[in-house]
Amino acid sequence: MRVGVLTGGGDCPGLNAVIRAVVRKGVKEHGFDFVGFRDGWRGPLEGITMPLGIEQCRGILPRGGTILGSSRTNPFAVDDGVQRITDHLADAGVGALVAIGGEDTLGVATRLAELGVNVVGVPKTIDNDLSGTDFTFGFDTAVNIATEAIDRLHTTAESHHRALVVEVMGRHAGWIALHAGIAGGASSVLIPEIPFDIAAVCADVEARFRSEYAPIIVVSEGAVPADGSGMTLQSGEKDAFGHVRLGGIGDRLAHEIEQRTGKEARAVVLGHIQRGGTPSAFDRWLATRFGLQAISAVADGDFGVMVALRGTDIVRVPLAEGTGELKVVSPEEYAEAQVFFG
Numbered sequence: 223m224r225v226g227v228l229t230g231g232g233d234c235p236g237l238n239a240v241i242r243a244v245v246r247k248g249v250k251e252h253g254f255d256f257v258g259f260r261d262g263w264r265g266p267l268e269g270i271t272m273p274l275g276i277e278q279c280r281g282i283l284p285r286g287g288t289i290l291g292s293s294r295t296n297p298f299a300v301d302d303g304v305q306r307i308t309d310h311l312a313d314a315g316v317g318a319l320v321a322i323g324g325e326d327t328l329g330v331a332t333r334l335a336e337l338g339v340n341v342v343g344v345p346k347t348i349d350n351d352l353s354g355t356d357f358t359f360g361f362d363t364a365v366n367i368a369t370e371a372i373d374r375l376h377t378t379a380e381s382h383h384r385a386l387v388v389e390v391m392g393r394h395a396g397w398i399a400l401h402a403g404i405a406g407g408a409s410s411v412l413i414p415e416i417p418f419d420i421a422a423v424c425a426d427v428e429a430r431f432r433s434e435y436a437p438i439i440v441v442s443e444g445a446v447p448a449d450g451s452g453m454t455l456q457s458g459e460k461d462a463f464g465h466v467r468l469g470g471i472g473d474r475l476a477h478e479i480e481q482r483t484g485k486e487a488r489a490v491v492l493g494h495i496q497r498g499g500t501p502s503a504f505d506r507w508l509a510t511r512f513g514l515q516a517i518s519a520v521a522d523g524d525f526g527v528m529v530a531l532r533g534t535d536i537v538r539v540p541l542a543e544g545t546g547e548l549k550v551v552s553p554e555e556y557a558e559a560q561v562f563f564g
């Protein structure tokens with residue numbers, strides 16, 4: 223059988239490790255051959271392919287990004303999108319598709335599976351906000367990068383008696399902020415799930431200064447103030463899945479902290495640094511195991527499923543379970559971290 227592979231949505235470290243594992247096991251154990259679809263759903267939508275075999279996968283395990291390219295193309299937002307995809311899959315002789323992506327890419331996979339396309343999903347996102355799996359790959363690398371940044375910011379903030387605000391990614395879920403904030407000893411962690419009170423943040427800033435130590439405030443890009451003023455947007459522009467581009471909450475917060483406390487405050491936006499570069503060992507391991515299990519699902523003819531991590535096991539769950547509802551930080555888990563604030 224010929225198997226198609228695509229990677230969609232925001233890239234993340236570990237995508238290439240999945241592709242390598244899918245291809246290696248698919249060729250060696252099942253005698254499959256492969257075709258790569260370029261740039262997420264744009265590949266099958268427009269019939270853009272590339273050769274994909276063991277040769278193309280050599281040396282890619284530690285490489286960030288994706289050799290297949292990625293995009294946020296939504297075939298359901300395009301006239302005849304589904305028909306064009308099924309036609310192009312048939313033209314390429316593809317009997318099954320492995321779709322590697324987050325809520326949007328796998329949301330498309332869920333709907334296509336319902337329409338009879340043979341698809342298996344692999345969950346990726348640095349945001350770690352997909353339900354059905356304990357972790358997505360890419361998250362561990364992003365948390366390590368953010369933690370290293372916080373460690374470095376502590377020493378310069380202390381030297382200059384400044385507050386530093388670190389803006390991390392996380393549109394709807396504050397997992398990166400929470401994990402990196404705990405690991406890095408932040409004075410406050412602000413996440414999209416829990417609207418923040420600026421007066422409480424400033425009280426934490428002042429308490430941290432009193433301890434002769436410098437405040438580091440970690441904020442998710444999607445965090446919102448409790449005063450109802452809403453999210454901070456970079457522009458009103460929306461992508462094909464209706465997401466606005468976030469960014470700027472760090473600057474807004476730094477300005478407000480300076481005004482209210484009289485202490486100098488600056489913002490650092492980590493942005494795409496969290497997504498680029500080599501995956502951590504954990505992400506390489508998780509991505510590889512996801513890839514191995516995804517191609518086993520294809521070989522078993524078990525379509526409409528997503529591979530998922532449960533404890534230390536890789537299991538299969540219905541695609542709809544992974545994409546139906548986002549996995550967000552619970553108030554209890556957030557409250558656990560609050561003992562370190564201030």
Ligand code: F6P
Pocket residue numbers: 232324347348349391392393443467468497
């Ligand atoms: O979904 C992953 C993610 O990195 C989010 O954390 C972030 O909001 C978004 O992608 C940024 O997307 P883009 O790279 O398209 O600006």
